Amino acid sequence: MTPFSYSKPTDISQAINLAGPATRFIAGGTNLLDLMKENIAKPEHLIDITGLPLSDIQQTANGGLMIGALVSNADLAWHPLIEGRYPLLSQAVLAGASPQLRNMASTGGNLLQRTRCYYFYDSTVPCNKREPGTGCPAKDGLNRIHAILGASDDCVATHPSDMCVALAALEAVVHVEGRAGKRQIEFADFHRLPGNTPERDNHLADDELITAVELPPARFVEHSHYLKIRDRASYAFALISVAAALELDGDIIRDVRLTLGGVAHKPWRDKAVESSLKGQAVSREAFVAAADAMLRDAQPLEHNAFKIKLARRAIVRALSDAATGGAV
Structure with missing residues (x-):
């Protein structure tokens, strides 16, 4: 670990004014500290944001929820409004990490966690995501856990979050604040595909801080x-x-959300596939067709072709479970 300085601001504007290319915000530190210990992340200054007023979950005027960036994963998963209105999100959070880590990890930090690619974490080998231009050994190496969708010649890493898969399906909005002011980012636009800049995971500027994640009014409560x-x-x-959510009228699908994790550099959602299910009756045949369409552009590597069959079956199962009431 390289030396760094530390500060703990007491308000958001102070935190933002301290931020820059060589700084990192830190809350629970469940991913950042690992990266620092392995000399993958080398910030010159850490900005501790745990003293900022970002730990509440509040109802919005339109019937949604505003989740503060410092709400812990554990508090989020077990919050009665999340369990009651957004069971898909509660399930996803509880599927991630361990109880100890969920107690520490923050909502904002979950959005920013980095890939678990073996090569990214091994500073003795090249990695375009860690050092742009050095190469991607995962393409021809051990790539069992790597991407089958949306990858590029420069990077085949996957995004590791469970929470983010559910947030993508729920069409959450990320609230951020920087020196240029406040802005909102649709969740689908928050994370990036690797392209030729795999070192960039998202669309945040260096001085921007996630302040909250907003959920729209609850839907899909009974079938997710x-x-x-x-x-x-x-x-x-x-x-x-797979995050699957259905809005049913009898056995007719009126609306659907379908997002995959573990397959790409970001949560993978295809609105055309969702549209193809609308108006159809709930059936295994319809779900199989949707799974095939969702995976039509999959490009497996040497060791992860099994992911295509696995994803196909998982999509069908998740949609089927959602249709029958969302088995936990």
């Missing part, structure tokens, strides 16, 4: 399900995950 497929049941990142 988060399914996570992983190597072991305790504390493992997703090989494939």
Whole structure:
């Protein structure tokens, strides 16, 4: 770990004015500290934001919820308004990490966690995400956990979050503040695909701080399900995950949300596939067709072709469970 300085501002504007290219905001530190210990992240200055007033969950005027960036994953998952109105999000959060980590990890930090690619974490090997222009050894190396959708020649890493898969399906909005002022980012536009700049995970400026995540008015309460497929049941990142939510009129699908995790550099959602399900009756045949369409552009690597079959089956299962009431 390289030396760094530290400050703990007492208000948002002070925190923002301290920020820059060589600084990092820190809250729970469940990912950043690991990166610093491995000399992957080398900030010159840490800005501790745990003293800022960003720890509340409040109802919005339109019937949604505003989740402060410092709300812990544990408090979020077990909050009665989240459990009651957004069970998909509660399930996704509880599927991630361990109880100890959920007690520390923050909502804002979850959005910013970095890939778990082996090569990214190994500073002795090249990595375009860590050092642009050095190469991507995962393409021809051990790539069992890597992307099958949206990858590029420069990077085949996947985004690790469970929470973000559910937030993408729920069409959350990320509130940020920087020296240029406040702005809102649709969740679909927050994270980036790798392209030729895999070192950039999202669209935040260096001085911008996530202050809250806003959920729209609750829908899909009765018919949603988060399914996570992983190597072991305790504390493992997703090989494939699916956030599925349905709005039904009898057995007719009136609206649907479908987002995949573990397959791309960001949560993967295809609105055309969702549209194709609208107006159809709930059936295995319809769900299989949707899964095939969702994976039509999948490009497996040497060791992860199994992810296509796994994702297909997971999509069908998640949609089926959502249709029958969202089995936990």
